[in-house]
Amino acid sequence: MNIFAEIEKILAELLDLEDSDITPDTYLIKDLGAESIDLLELAVAINNRFKIPVKDDDIFLGCFRHYMSEAEQQMADTVPYIAEKYPFLTKDRIKEIAARTVEGPQLKIRDLVDYVTYQLERARHAGNDDS
Amino acid sequence: MKGTFTGKRALILGGSCELALTLAQSMIEASLYPILTYRSDRGLQAISESMLPFAGRFESHYLNFGERETLDTLFTDIAEDLDVLIDFVNDDYESLVASADEDMTCRYFTENVSFRAWILKRAGRAMLKKRKGRLIYISSTAAERPNPGQGFYAAAKRASEALYLNMGLEMAGRGITVAILRPGYVNAGRGAAYIRRKGKAVLDKVPTNRAITREQIAHTILFLLSDGGDGINGTVVTMDGGLTSGK
Numbered sequence: 001m002n003i004f005a006e007i008e009k010i011l012a013e014l015l016d017l018e019d020s021d022i023t024p025d026t027y028l029i030k031d032l033g034a035e036s037i038d039l040l041e042l043a044v045a046i047n048n049r050f051k052i053p054v055k056d057d058d059i060f061l062g063c064f065r066h067y068m069s070e071a072e073q074q075m076a077d078t079v080p081y082i083a084e085k086y087p088f089l090t091k092d093r094i095k096e097i098a099a100r101t102v103e104g105p106q107l108k109i110r111d112l113v114d115y116v117t118y119q120l121e122r123a124r125h126a127g128n129d130d131s
Numbered sequence: 132m133k134g135t136f137t138g139k140r141a142l143i144l145g146g147s148c149e150l151a152l153t154l155a156q157s158m159i160e161a162s163l164y165p166i167l168t169y170r171s172d173r174g175l176q177a178i179s180e181s182m183l184p185f186a187g188r189f190e191s192h193y194l195n196f197g198e199r200e201t202l203d204t205l206f207t208d209i210a211e212d213l214d215v216l217i218d219f220v221n222d223d224y225e226s227l228v229a230s231a232d233e234d235m236t237c238r239y240f241t242e243n244v245s246f247r248a249w250i251l252k253r254a255g256r257a258m259l260k261k262r263k264g265r266l267i268y269i270s271s272t273a274a275e276r277p278n279p280g281q282g283f284y285a286a287a288k289r290a291s292e293a294l295y296l297n298m299g300l301e302m303a304g305r306g307i308t309v310a311i312l313r314p315g316y317v318n319a320g321r322g323a324a325y326i327r328r329k330g331k332a333v334l335d336k337v338p339t340n341r342a343i344t345r346e347q348i349a350h351t352i353l354f355l356l357s358d359g360g361d362g363i364n365g366t367v368v369t370m371d372g373g374l375t376s377g378k
Contacts (some may be wrong), residue, residue, distance in 0.1 A: 037304060044259050 003050075003113050003120075010045045011109075014038060024110035028060075046112070052119035058086065059115045061097070061107055068098060088118035134161065134357030138214020138263060141356070142166045144250070145219030146191065147174030149319040150269070152181040154217065154349040159188050161353060166209055168194035196220060196242040202249055211257040215356055216266045218247070218295075223321070224283040231283065243287040248294055255298055255307060264307040267355055268295040269348075272315045272371045292367065299365035308364040310355045315371025318342040338373035 004024060012020045015032055028034045034042070039060050047054040057063050064082065071081035082094045089097075089111065097106045141158060143151050146167025155165040167182075169175045169191060178191045192208055195201045224239045226232070251266075258264025270288045277285035292311050299309030316322055316333060326333050326342055334340050351370060354360045369375060 037301060040256075041259055041305065044256050047256075048260065 003116050004109070006049060007046070007109060007112050007116070010042065010049060014041050014045065022109060024108065024113065026109050027105070028107045028109060028112070029105040042112075046116060050116055050120060052116065052123060054115075054119075058088075059112060061086065061111060064097060064106075065101055068101065088114045090114075134353060134359060136161065136163055136357055138261075138265065139164045140166060140209075140213045141215035141217060142168070142209065142213045142254070143217045143219065144168050144194065145221060147171075147177040148219050148221070150317070150345050150348050151217075151219045152177065153319075153345040154352055155182065155189060156185065157346075157349045157353055159185050163215070163356075165189045166213070167191045168205065170195040196222070196246045197238075199246070199249070202246070202253060206253050206257065211253075211260070213254065213257055214261070214264060216250075216254045216264070217352060217356075218250075218266070218268045218291075220247075221269070221271075221321075222287075225280045226283065227280055228282045236283070239283055240287065240290075244290045244294075247291050251294055251298055255302060258307045259302070259305055262306045264302075265356055265361070266295060266298060266307070266309045267352055268292065268309070268311045269352075270311050270313045270367070272313050272369065272375050274313060275369075276375055296365050296367075303364050308361060310360070310363045311367040312348070312351060312355070313367055313369045313371065314343050314348055315369075315374040316342045317345065317348065319345040319348075336374060337371070338377070341372055343370055343372065 008020060008022050011017065011022060011032065015034060015038060017032070022032070026032065028039075040056065043054045043056045043059060046052070046059070063085070067082050067085050068078055071078045074081075078098055079091050079094050082098070083089065083091060086094070093111070093114075100106055139162070141163050143155060143165050145151055146155065146165070147169040151167060155167055158165045167178050167189060169178055170193065175191060175193075182189055190209075192205050193201060194205050220243075222239070222243050224231075224235060226235075254264070254266065268291060270292050271284075273281050273285050274288035274292060295309050295311055298307065302308075316326060316337060318326065322342065334342060348370070351368070355363060355368070
């Protein structure tokens with residue numbers, strides 16, 4: 001299954017995008033103008049399409065800045081601290097987001113793809129464990 | 132009551148109370164499909180007895196606001212397919228604020244406010260798939276004018292109202308709307324017992340000198356659910372015979 005293509009299809013429908021120029025590096029909020037109600041619909045649609053649990057705060061990195069500040073208060077290293085909270089993000093991606101949070105929401109389509117991939121993988125492992 | 136209704140499947144929380152059962156029967160007559168929840172054997176028995184003539188035209192499911200997992204089971208059992216939610220659940224914790232037990236306070240708000248937020252999340256997401264939904268919360272005039280000892284009840288009602296109203300604000304653009312009904316003295320269930328206990332003095336406070344009947348409540352809810360009542364969103368409808376309009 002091409003997860004990116006499926007998410008692109010969902011976004012085109014939800015956000016009424018005609019000639020979609022979406023790439024994995026497209027910003028969901030900055031480029032596509034998604035609002036909070038759109039994100040809610042997207043979470044429901046992803047849950048429906050891929051049959052995976054979707055936690056809105058996780059998939060949309062809703063607490064990223066909060067976790068950064070928690071790490072700082074606890075004098076912990078930011079990247080491993082956030083990696084524990086968002087295990088679907090690579091360390092490089094966490095560094096990239098952390099460096100640019102002041103510029104506004106950093107959520108990219110690739111983050112959604114990574115979340116879905118991670119959850120599908122977890123579901124597959126859970127299925128294997130059951131058998 | 133004649134009216135047109137866009138959706139048919141109506142989840143009624145607190146489905147074993149007299150008001151819910153009266154409403155469920157009116158709904159069936161209006162070709163809606165009530166899904167009643169109960170939280171005790173006694174509740175199930177009340178539903179079974181009252182709804183006996185309507186077999187096959189409604190469902191009943193267990194839901195306990197004190198057991199979070201029952202919410203998952205309920206939504207799985209109804210296949211997350213609902214058009215309407217009507218919330219009658221009405222727990223009471225009567226205590227002066229300065230007398231209240233701390234553990235009871237936590238439990239009361241978890242069951243009567245937090246649990247309601249979890250329900251709204253599930254219902255809102257289910258309705259979002261259809262881009263259509265209607266939610267009615269049955270509150271109370273006690274939310275606005277509590278008596279001494281009703282602080283917790285009033286706080287839970289106001290907090291729950293706020294959650295519902297915000298749903299109406301946030302999701303109306305996706306076809307999901309909300310109305311709150313605040314009945315005053317009602318001649319059913321706990322209200323009827325209160326009126327009996329306090330006597331005529333209670334109804335003397337109501338400008339119409341009458342309690343609201345369960346049929347009136349059912350009729351009003353059906354109107355709010357109908358396509359004609361659809362414009363009433365994110366607001367409170369008070370139905371108390373004028374009780375709270377004067378001093």
